[in-house]
Amino acid sequence: DTGVSQDPRHKITKRGQNVTFRCDPISEHNRLYWYRQTLGQGPEFLTYFQNEAQLEKSRLLSDRFSAERPKGSFSTLEIQRTEQGDSAMYLCASSQGTGGYNEQFFGPGTRLTVL
């Protein structure tokens, strides 16, 4: 069990550029989550996948954000036309999602800085 991995770990970009992050969940975990965390705050829910289906999206996820999970394995989070306010840590988590059991395991995060 290699845990949840995320790539890249750090990303510096200029305002207006597009960025894409990748998350590889723990194998056989059905559920995958994206969160955003800003300094001094707890992680905030962005979106959730059950296998390949995106079942829930936060209103924090503006039209510039899109997430996919093709084939129900890894997931990507894309931010188009980045803004300075997008600077944050982006966290991915996965869980088995069997019945009501939903213990989540987090990756190391991708720290985004928008200049």
Place this chain on the structure above:
Amino acid sequence: GIQVEQSPPDLILQEGANSTLRCNFSDSVNNLQWFHQNPWGQLINLFYIPSGTKQNGRLSATTVATERYSLLYISSSQTTDSGVYFCAADSGGYQKVTFGTGTKLQVIP
């Protein structure tokens, strides 16, 4: 959605002291977890505890679901316990997980 509040927001302890962190939630929960976030941002699972009591070494946790709170106990604190502790909960059926604002713990030698 469910609201999650943590107290205290900040805590400074002398090494060897004990502490109790509290998490209140506004609705019945299906899942509740405690995490420790290290200085590099990694969230480390401490307990999955929607109800009952669990212990792991110097740490233990209790969730009283009927009264909508959970407690994390740290005994004989060490400097490596420093960091931010989060609780996170969801009310099931609706899989959005809500995190509290955290307790920042500093253990000084």
